[in-house]
Amino acid sequence: MSRRARTRLFLGAAAVLGAVLLWGLLALPRPVAPPPPSARLSTSVAVHERHVTDTVAGVTFDLRGLDTLGEELILFVAATGAAVLLRAQRDEHDEADDDSEEDPGAPGVLRVAATTLVGPVLVLGAYIVAHGHLTPGGGFQGGVIFAAALVLVYAAGKTLATDPVHPVASIEIVEAVGAAAYVLVALAGLVVAGVALANFLALGTAGQLLSGGTILVLQVAVGAEVAGAVTLVLTEFLDQLVLE
């Protein structure tokens, strides 16, 4: 099919889709409508029965805990898949040209700024993970901030895969441990309380750091998983750059 014919076909289909969308959107709730029951119920359950102040975390890691388990496993599988796809390429390259030229290194200012920021960024990531049940944040957000520290290390002129230390193996272990910990907490709920992902730990006082029961544990597990997965994918992509 020629480009022109395809575009014409799309415009026709898009007009129909747009009309149906507008028709459907008209029936959606307006901002002035009364709050839906889900908003009232989920906030009240999260605050009064789960003792967390960030109700989004309460929903994500408790009420919708099973969905988040699936989501985390999607992330795990996708990161593994991307790594496998990119690594197949690396093996081909390793045979082709083994003589890697010297790393020219980053400019001095960039190197200093990046190395200075690595520590604070790691602390910020830990803070976001640990306070996800109190204020906006949590395992997913904090994990990505952890991974940002890797980018800083890279910007400072250090490549990871060609390093003799080869931290990729430990990144993979962190990712696997994070995914396994979530599954284990889910199964522990089954053993202790008879329901998978039941919140079986002490709930503590809402607003304090140690509160929310398993929600905090799951946040840390997800934080490790996300940090591992994003770091793994970024490392594999950056390796492609190095191998060019």
Add this chain to the structure above:
Amino acid sequence: MPYLVAAYLLLIGLYGVVTSRHLVHLVLCITVAQSSTYVLLLAVGYRTGGRAPVFSDLPPGTPVVDPVVQALTLTDVVVEATVVAVLLAVTIQAAKRFGTVDPDELRALRG
């Protein structure tokens, strides 16, 4: 009004996918189309005067926006990130194997 933005993002993203001449551009257009779901979900949960659903500094019972759709959006963002990672990895493989990133030239199956 946010609903219109969501519909626009979906349609313009799909238009980009259809007319794309570069696989990276195609992947980014998919993210544009998918970001319409964020706008839609958050718009469904928004209520005039609703505060952020975080009660660390709000008294219980304050009207807030729906946290359920916000949690759904979080899931959405994570899934999109993984999809983009895998698609870009496939793009790199396609570029290396076939020497082109134009979807039109990748039409025929080659062994």
